[in-house]
Amino acid sequence: MAAPFRSVFMTLSPGGLIRSGIAAPAGSVANARACLRSEHSSTGGRGVDESVDEYKYVERLVPPSRIPSPPKHEGSAPSGWTPPPETPPSLPYMIRRSRMHNVPVYSDIKHGNQKSTLVRKVEGDVWALNKDVKEFLQQLTGRETATQVNEVTGTVRIKGHFEKELKAWLIQRGF
Amino acid sequence: IYKSLFLLRLFSSFSGESALPSNLRLPPNLIGVPREKRAFPASTDLPVLRRCEADIPAHLAPVQTWLQSLESRHSEPLGVVDLHPDVFSVPVRLDILHAVEVWQRNFKRISYAKVKSRAEVSGGGRKPWKQKGSGRARHGSIRSPIWRGGGVAHGPRGPTSYYYMLPMKVRVQGLKIALTSKLAQDYLHIVDSLEIPTPDPHYLQDLAKHRQWGDSVLIVDVGEEFPQNILQATESLKTINIIPAIGLNVHSMLKHESLVLTLEAVKFLEKKLLWHDTRFTPLYPFKLPYSDLP
Numbered sequence: 382m383a384a385p386f387r388s389v390f391m392t393l394s395p396g397g398l399i400r401s402g403i404a405a406p407a408g409s410v411a412n413a414r415a416c417l418r419s420e421h422s423s424t425g426g427r428g429v430d431e432s433v434d435e436y437k438y439v440e441r442l443v444p445p446s447r448i449p450s451p452p453k454h455e456g457s458a459p460s461g462w463t464p465p466p467e468t469p470p471s472l473p474y475m476i477r478r479s480r481m482h483n484v485p486v487y488s489d490i491k492h493g494n495q496k497s498t499l500v501r502k503v504e505g506d507v508w509a510l511n512k513d514v515k516e517f518l519q520q521l522t523g524r525e526t527a528t529q530v531n532e533v534t535g536t537v538r539i540k541g542h543f544e545k546e547l548k549a550w551l552i553q554r555g556f
Numbered sequence: 557i558y559k560s561l562f563l564l565r566l567f568s569s570f571s572g573e574s575a576l577p578s579n580l581r582l583p584p585n586l587i588g589v590p591r592e593k594r595a596f597p598a599s600t601d602l603p604v605l606r607r608c609e610a611d612i613p614a615h616l617a618p619v620q621t622w623l624q625s626l627e628s629r630h631s632e633p634l635g636v637v638d639l640h641p642d643v644f645s646v647p648v649r650l651d652i653l654h655a656v657e658v659w660q661r662n663f664k665r666i667s668y669a670k671v672k673s674r675a676e677v678s679g680g681g682r683k684p685w686k687q688k689g690s691g692r693a694r695h696g697s698i699r700s701p702i703w704r705g706g707g708v709a710h711g712p713r714g715p716t717s718y719y720y721m722l723p724m725k726v727r728v729q730g731l732k733i734a735l736t737s738k739l740a741q742d743y744l745h746i747v748d749s750l751e752i753p754t755p756d757p758h759y760l761q762d763l764a765k766h767r768q769w770g771d772s773v774l775i776v777d778v779g780e781e782f783p784q785n786i787l788q789a790t791e792s793l794k795t796i797n798i799i800p801a802i803g804l805n806v807h808s809m810l811k812h813e814s815l816v817l818t819l820e821a822v823k824f825l826e827k828k829l830l831w832h833d834t835r836f837t838p839l840y841p842f843k844l845p846y847s848d849l850p
Contacts, residue, residue, distance in 0.1 A: 446846040448834050469615040477613065480834055504615075504647075533649060 470555035656730030674707030755788035770813030
């Protein structure tokens with residue numbers, strides 16, 4: 382991938398710029414013709430140096446494509462982000478972190494008034510998670526919350542906005 | 557093996573029936589007649605010949621399978637290899653597999669069907685007879701759709717393209733699901749290299765039949781160079797095909813019954829498919845250079 386980029390850079394090498402710089406102050410026509418002729422000749426004709434060392438200034442600007450792993454924090458970071466523990470909890474289900482290392486709980490609104498919360502990336506027994514979520518929300522709100530389990534995709538959709546509470550609860554459970 | 561099993565069944569259910577005709581060929585994937593499965597490797601005993609390069613999540617364990625060799629027909633498996641669970645044991649989403657297969661069939665399709673409408677058929681500019689008085693039905697042109705020789709009212713109009721793109725991550729997930737299903741159904745075979753002793757196509761067919769690989773085999777390796785023997789052997793065969801690893805796709809995997817991967821092909825596929833799990837969304841297309849593309 383870097384090779385064609387490099388070759389493009391080579392054609393815009395400092396040789397061409399230096400040549401155009403030298404051609405301007407040359408006053409007479411004969412000198413200008415000599416300059417033009419040297420432009421057509423091979424690159425090493427006028428003692429021009431080619432170097433590819435300056436390419437490192439381009440290379441350091443090219444962005445990475447992979448998301449880096451976050452630095453080590455003891456407990457939660459100042460922003461409120463908590464790193465996932467080293468060992469996963471011993472529960473019948475597992476909830477992976479998203480690719481940006483966050484807990485995969487998202488709130489959703491449809492038609493302006495239908496609020497729901499979605500827990501994604503669930504592996505293992507989704508129904509056990511559903512039961513635990515219902516118990517937790519029963520203690521939180523005092524009434525039964527409607528949930529919808531999708532076993533195929535491994536998601537649980539809960540009626541109402543409980544994003545913050547569910548995120549804190551999942552982090553406290555060890556996900 | 558199958559004929560004897562079938563005979564046993566026949567004799568058990570019907571007494572006094574004649575034997576099976578000798579020219580009866582039973583397909584290897586006949587429902588109700590299970591293939592002999594070699595016992596899957598136990599995790600603790602055997603030394604693992606290949607570990608996964610990428611990190612495996614803490615709650616998952618690598619999937620294991622036999623490493624075979626194409627050297628001789630009767631050669632025993634060389635050992636056990638580890639495969640990454642995020643590529644070879646993902647949840648099998650048949651809807652994604654279907655979507656990717658349908659996309660692969662249709663996105664390249666351009667239908668060139670075109671018929672002339674009443675405006676394009678020659679003639680038909682003049683009113684054939686006057687509106688009133690002739691006693692016949694009223695018409696405006698002789699090329700209207702109700703006339704014989706007239707244009708088609710709602711026919712196919714010009715080349716139509718059925719191009720659409722599924723999201724990159726969906727297509728990648730489709731590949732992972734196809735690999736997972738092949739492994740789960742015992743149709744995935746890992747091989748150390750594609751060296752075979754003879755360029756004879758019968759050797760490969762015999763090998764596939766003996767090892768119960770199925771009716772059709774897709775052989776995958778990395779790189780542009782393949783050994784001459786296997787190229788010559790697969791050239792004349794219709795059901796055993798060889799492709800480079802960049803050419804692996806869901807349609808070919810579903811079309812061929814079993815899949816044979818080399819160790820380098822497994823490494824390549826794991827690297828390419830796992831990158832999509834931890835990549836940023838593209839700032840500019842991935843065709844342009846990034847510092848750490850796989």
